[in-house]
Amino acid sequence: MSGHEPRRADGEPPNDPHGAGSGQGRSVPARILRSLLHAFGDPRVDVVLWNGERILSPDKTPVATLRIADSRTLLRLCTDPDIQFGEAYSDGRIQVDGDFEQMLEEFYRGADASGSVAMARRVVHRLHRKRANTLQGSRANIHHHYDIGNEFYSLWLGSTMAYTCAYYPTPQASLDEAQLAKMDHVCRKLRLQPGQHVVEAGCGWGALALHMAQHYGVRVTAFNISREQIAYARRRAQAAGIGDRVRYVEEDYRNIEGSYDAFVSVGMLEHVGIENYPALGELINRCLKPDGLGLIHSIGRNRWKPMNRWIDRRIFPGANPPSLKQMMDLFEGCRFSVLDVENLRLHYACTLRHWHALYEQSKDRVAQMFDERFVRMWRLYLLGSIAAFTTGEMQLFQVVFSPGRNNQIPWTRDDLYQPRSSAVPVVETREER
């Protein structure tokens, strides 16, 4: 089918789109493509088909040109665009020239405004079975994403290896500065005091736990079910000489025991599953002291919708960012008091742009480690995520809470925005930044 000849019903040359009849190809594939683009709100992209036929952006200021390699790819896009765009781009059956990030924004904005795309997604979502976030399912889901190799992530996450939204004091801050500022922001929101004991659920490569112990003088017990991450985190704590102050536990958060002054979880809730929020709330209620504070940092939504299915299939199985309303299921059951919510959506776009820039610098190494398909897959994921945060498709919520009876809560938020009284690290360590 790739040699398909476009129809020329009106005799105009298909490759001269600025001719008569709004200058767009009139072939069957061209018409199919136009109706597909229309369902996505007529994004400002030009499309070039396998036969050279061009379908131009309606407003003549395209942000990118999309090249489709064959008719089969087009047909697949029609049946299931969410999955098939990602698959075709990964395979190289779709090429993108121009501003890929902005093109994805156009598609997000358009799909968001389009009733037909939303309805199709709802139907498909019901047909689609996910691996549940049971103890076993979570382990498989997390292994899929986080255990593909510490070296891979170290190529583009910056020196902190923090794989969550950073906090940019200004949009000009560097990635590492912003990750450190995020850790400080979290520690300050928790009003950590030397000697306290913190429990962390989902600790990634261990950067936050390390930072808390080093700079706030607390003990940390940090949980994670990713074996590779835990091994990396332990080595890092040993190297920093604070192995005795930070304990990394390879266990599911559901097995947390003990009594703590603070509970923190940065970037885990997205993987917990909304149906498990009441149980997570009860767990926190058991392990947080009556005068303790908690902080949950999670990707979220303004209104819930299912996760993009290609991301779910290829990148993040089982992820499900909640709306704030859904997140409240975690707090209301045990009558936690929500003290502070901050939305850092645009900081995540900024973080992802830094990750993407580093990723592109390392793409040859990534290709060696995996293959070209993998390189393209992760590029689409990073750029698509930027677009999701820029368009408001996704949010980033930091929520501070406490047991409902705690009257030792912060009086105002003034203290978060004053210079720290001590610039000296609370614990001297051997680690360099």
Next chain:
Amino acid sequence: MSGHEPRRADGEPPNDPHGAGSGQGRSVPARILRSLLHAFGDPRVDVVLWNGERILSPDKTPVATLRIADSRTLLRLCTDPDIQFGEAYSDGRIQVDGDFEQMLEEFYRGADASGSVAMARRVVHRLHRKRANTLQGSRANIHHHYDIGNEFYSLWLGSTMAYTCAYYPTPQASLDEAQLAKMDHVCRKLRLQPGQHVVEAGCGWGALALHMAQHYGVRVTAFNISREQIAYARRRAQAAGIGDRVRYVEEDYRNIEGSYDAFVSVGMLEHVGIENYPALGELINRCLKPDGLGLIHSIGRNRWKPMNRWIDRRIFPGANPPSLKQMMDLFEGCRFSVLDVENLRLHYACTLRHWHALYEQSKDRVAQMFDERFVRMWRLYLLGSIAAFTTGEMQLFQVVFSPGRNNQIPWTRDDLYQPRSSAVPVVETREER
């Protein structure tokens, strides 16, 4: 029945409770009272019955002594304590000596922990019909509370006449300082710029609208259905010489029209009714510009429960503080993005303590204006509200939000906590503080 003699089954004197048998009266009324107190978690109160019989606090450190005038009052308390305590206190059939505020806290904490009280309340709530917050119902509900006389409120609200939670930079701030700080906090959260047009839903006696116009150089259109409040607000704006910059409209918020840079509502949502949140969200969506910001300040709950029925009957008909989860119905329908939530619960306890102190100073005047019953009724309301905020029964949420596509949102919250660049009022006025 008020001459009822206590039984002395064991022969001990009823007025010597420190005697044998844990020293408590053994009469039928005493036993009834003890089981009632037990349902409220055995609060630290002594009770003296009409016949002089004393029922002592179990832990011997009572915070107050409650005197019950007759057996009928006790029986009524048993059938419907939420309503009947308020009624009996208002009538003087219950007297309280000692720390009334702390005693109410004891009852709140105890009832909260008691399953039997919660269940009884749920049953009673279903039987109880409220006046719905239709256009007509709201007008009646609001008239009941706010139109009982500007002079009455001016006795104890302080010079701003702001009848909502203040913001105390420190717990030592005065009421007027804290009310002005609250207005600044709200204006700064909305990032008001000179020349902008703000719409306010539920403007009370007009203090915030006035403050915005005077100190932030904006125009304000402010809505309220309380006739007395609107008349007062207009006089105040005229006196301040900014009648041309603030327009007070005696209309229901549902009739707001136009297009505004900012939407603000301080202390109205409690009266809107949870069933009306989606419609309020749509209204805000219609009237807020795409790059606008909104702020809603409302009493709330950690988890929803019905309003105290005595407060609903005597003080605030139709009020219904939402949980954050319920509040999200306002934002999710139109995909508003929640940017910032701050919980100022303890600031409301502080505000109410200041109001109560001024109220007690003016109680003779209040008795002249109304009667002793009214004096006692409002005392109970103010002290009960302090207890509700101190015990975590009620919360105070300030929520900042924007249309979901707005990328002109504040980058961080730093600016809220820096000294204002201009200490000079934007508009010079004739009004004195």
